[in-house]
Amino acid sequence: MLEIKNLHARIVDDGTEIIRGLNLTVRAGEVAAIMGPNGSGKSTLSYILAGREDYEVTEGDILYNGQSILEMDPAERATAGIFLAFQYPMEIPGVATMEFLKVAMNEQRKARGQEPLKIPEFLKRVKEAAASLNMDMTMLKRPLNVGFSGGEKKRAEILQMKLLEPKLCVLDETDSGLDIDALKIVADGVNTLRSPDRAIVVITHYQRLLQYIVPDTVHVLYRGQVIKSGDKSLALDLEANGYAGVIGQAA
């Protein structure tokens, strides 16, 4: 489903190269964990997948279902089924959360040639998704993410993911800022989305989240490259021994 080939990318503003020849393949149905120390390029990779303009790909390609996505803007990627759960979701004053959800769902439906959702059906879906994440509907009456706690923002991201039903889910540090109860709820939310036609990329610094969202593959990112890949035991190894060993082997 996702094939990243020899990707090089830099920050547009100052030209700093962050991703330096990254290769990664994630198949449909797979949950892939990307781990790595701070500054290894994990969040940058997630932004590049979503199409943020602050980064520029200088070499290599990203194929999604065999097609390059580099020329697609963020909205086109999203309607094609790519979803990024942000590490730091934006607070947008003045944009009502419900209005935002409705517009996003209907824009995606429109792009796929589907009719817009009728209001009762839309409300039903939101209520169900919110209930499954233990979210209070009154929260959704507020402006988008404004005044949400860190944990509420992360839940709101997963809520959006459930409603938009993407094919490729990228979760950037979704565990940060969550207490253990919230972590379980969020992980359950993600697990219910596991399906043979969907791939999930979990970006995390710690192994903790992977106890709840058990990955099929684990990849270690360091200095903009995948330096080691393995199965879930690799995550346990990193937890026990730290990144130093893996980095040492690669060097």
Added chain:
Amino acid sequence: MNMHATPQRTLAETALIDAFGERLSLLPGDGAVMLKRDDAIEAIKSGLPTRRIESWHYTDLRRLLTSVPDFDPAAVAKAIAPIVEGSSVLPVLNGVSSAKWAAVEGVTVQRLSEKLTDGSIAPGLDSYGSDDAIGALNTAFVADGYFIDIADGAQLDKPLELQNLQAGGQTHVRLAIRVGAGANAVIVERQAGEGAALVSSVSQLLLGEGAEVTWLVVQEQPDTATHLAQFKAHLGKNSKLTLFVMNAGGKLVRQEVVVKTTGEGADFTLRGINLLAGDTHTDVTMVLDHAVPHTASTEVIRNVVTGRARGVFQGRINVHQYAQKTNAKMACNTLLLSDDGEFSTKPELEIFADDVVCGHGATVTEIDHSHLFYLMARGIDEKTARGLLVKAFVAEVIEELDDEAIVEALEARLDNWFVAHG
């Protein structure tokens, strides 16, 4: 040799002076009113204000008012649906008030033409200063409007909508309202029309002790109209006024807001949104006098500038020497969406008291790219996402009004503008 040659009159000045001569016999008023009219036209004869007059620096009326239409007795304007369903509507059509209206408990309505004829409105026709060109223009020509009295303690459960609707030509209207002690009302001032008109409109509001009023100015003139408006209010003891001004149209617009707190504990809130498009000029100028101790005010103005539009906000707060414990905050934020648009902001705080809290701030921004990215990352195309963010920027001010019917009504007007200019 004439050492004091007045500059040659502009076409607009000449047209106004000629029009006064032609209209004089038709204008209602007793001796006192007609004297005020004479003074007013003399002020216009000495020339419309230019950029050299400080309060008109950013709106050079003499240069910008390029033409003045004739009065058009054949023009026909029709009343429109009020913004909040079920409101009591008092229409002024082509400058003429209605002789009949549905009675509202606690509200006494008189046609302003009658108050001019009997002269009882004369003291209210005085200008507030030497640079009061809008007041002078209106006093010279005003023929009608309404005089409304809201009785002490009256609680209006539905808004009162005053519609000033033009269909071309000139209209000069005055709306004078007294709100009695402890009374409570929502008043909508609707300014719209279809013609290439010159409109002057002056609203006067007197708030009694403990009265609470939300006043919404919804200005949606066509981009062929010149709209010169003034809102003047006196706030009595412990009274509360929330003034919301929405400018969403007009070719040349100046909305003056002149407010004085005259009773302790008075509270004034100004919220404004200016939606500017095309090749237009819109000016909101406020002069606020904190004249007594323990009064508060906040002003927030949000502007969206597109096309070649130019906007102005001047906010002057005078805190008088004995007006201790004044609390005043002013902010003006502009979203500049075009390279050819411009917005000028001039805050002025003149403080003669020593125990006050006063502040002001102004920002000019573009759309926040990280917000845009976030919305697009959910599949919302760029144009729609920009629209949502621009609307959010101004909707924030509307939502503060905290009354569902009013918020919905104003957001509908906002949507209307975005459909036409989005």
